[in-house]
Amino acid sequence: MRTVVAPPATEGELSERANALAGRSLAWVADQRGIEVPANLKRDKGWIGQLLESVLGATAGSRAQPDFPQLGIEMKTLPVSPLGAPRQSTYVCTAPLNSSVGTVWKESWVCRKLARVLWVPIVGNTDTPVGERIVGGPLFWSPDAEEAAALQTDWEELTDLIERGEVWQIDAKRGQYLQLRPKGANSEALVWTLDEEGEWVRDMPRGFYLRARFTAQMLKKHFLLG
DNA sequence: GAGTGATCATTA
DNA sequence: TAATGATCACTC
Numbered sequence: 237m238r239t240v241v242a243p244p245a246t247e248g249e250l251s252e253r254a255n256a257l258a259g260r261s262l263a264w265v266a267d268q269r270g271i272e273v274p275a276n277l278k279r280d281k282g283w284i285g286q287l288l289e290s291v292l293g294a295t296a297g298s299r300a301q302p303d304f305p306q307l308g309i310e311m312k313t314l315p316v317s318p319l320g321a322p323r324q325s326t327y328v329c330t331a332p333l334n335s336s337v338g339t340v341w342k343e344s345w346v347c348r349k350l351a352r353v354l355w356v357p358i359v360g361n362t363d364t365p366v367g368e369r370i371v372g373g374p375l376f377w378s379p380d381a382e383e384a385a386a387l388q389t390d391w392e393e394l395t396d397l398i399e400r401g402e403v404w405q406i407d408a409k410r411g412q413y414l415q416l417r418p419k420g421a422n423s424e425a426l427v428w429t430l431d432e433e434g435e436w437v438r439d440m441p442r443g444f445y446l447r448a449r450f451t452a453q454m455l456k457k458h459f460l461l462g
Numbered sequence: 463g464a465g466t467g468a469t470c471a472t473t474a
Numbered sequence: 475t476a477a478t479g480a481t482c483a484c485t486c
Contacts, residue, residue: 281470282479289479298473298478315481325465327480362481408466415466420476422469427476440467441476448465 241293247307247376253292254356254374262358263367265291273367283366285313288356300329302349309376311354314451316372317361322448322455331394331416331442333403333429339395341388346414346444350387353377357455375458383413383454390414391444401432403439413450419443 244250257265262284266273269290274280288294294303294311303311315323329345341347357372379387390411397406408417418440420427426438 277470277481279470281481282472284481285479286472298476300477303478313480324481327478330477418467418469420469421471423467425469425475443477 241291243293243295243304243306245306247309250292250304250307250309250354251374251376254354257288257291257356257371258373260371261367262287262369262371265371266367275366277366284315284358284369285311288313288371300345302352303354307352309352309354310349311356313356313358314455316357316359316455318359320357320359320455320459322451323362325415325417325448326446326451327419328414328444328446330419331398331444333398333427333439333442339399341391344391344395346387346391347384350379355451355454375455377454377458380457383450386413394444398429401430401434403429403442404431406442408445411447413447415445415447416442417445 244253263273266287269287271287271290274283277283289303289311292311295301295305302308312326314326317323329349332345353376355375355377357375358369359372360366360369390413394406394411394414394416397403406416408415410416420441423440425441427441428436429439431437
C-alpha cells in the first residue's frame with residue numbers, strides 16, 4: 237500500500253511542496269507515489285488532479301470541502317498549452333438545484349470555493365503523452381475586486397433562474413466568466429428540482445464552471461505582475 | 463479551433 | 475444519489 241502524505245500545516249509548507257514539483261514531469265511525480273501513468277485520460281479524466289492531491293497531502297475523497305480544510309485552500313490543476321493558454325474550462329462545484337439555501341453570493345459554494353485557490357498549471361497539449369506533461373509553477377490566488385464582482389454578477393443571474401424554476405432553459409452560453417453546464421454520469425442522469433410552478437420535476441444535474449477566458453486573464457495578470 | 467454538451471472513475 | 479477529480483467529443 238502507498239503511504240499517505242500528511243496534510244501541510246501552513247500555506248508556506250504547501251507552497252514549498254508545490255514548488256518542489258515545478259518543472260517535473262507527471263511521470264516523475266507519479267513515480268514518487270508509486271502510481272502508474274495511464275496511457276491516456278479517456279477513462280481517467282480526474283487522474284492528474286488526484287495525483288497532485290495525493291502528493292501534496294490533500295484530504296482524499298469526494299467530500300464537499302476544500303482540499304486543505306485547515307488552510308481553507310482549494311487545489312485545482314489547470315491544463316495549459318506550451319504557450320500558457322488554458323485548454324479547458326474549469327469545474328468549480330455542483331449547482332444546488334434542490335436546496336433552498338445559499339441564495340446570497342457571499343455564502344454560495346462558488347464564492348467560498350474560489351476564496352482561496354492553489355492553481356497548478358499542467359503544461360501539455362492533447363497529443364502530449366500524459367507522463368510527459370510538465371507541472372508548472374504554483375499560483376496561490378484569490379479573486380481581486382474586479383474578478384469577484386464579475387463572478388458575482390454571473391452567479392446571481394444563474395442562481396435567479398434556478399430559483400425561479402427555469403433551470404431547463406439555462407445553457408452554457410450564459411455568463412461572462414461563470415457558466416452552468418451538465419455535470420452528471422451522462423445525459424440520462426437525473427436530479428430533483430422545482431419547476432416554475434413549484435412542482436418537483438427531474439432534470440439534469442449541473443455544475444458551475446469557469447470559462448477558459450477567465451483563467452487565461454488570471455494567469456496573464458499573474459505573469460505581468462510577477 | 464472554440465465552445466457546448468456528454469462522459470468516465472471514485473468515494474461517501 | 476450526489477459530491478469530488480476533470481477531459482472527451484461532437485457541433486458549429
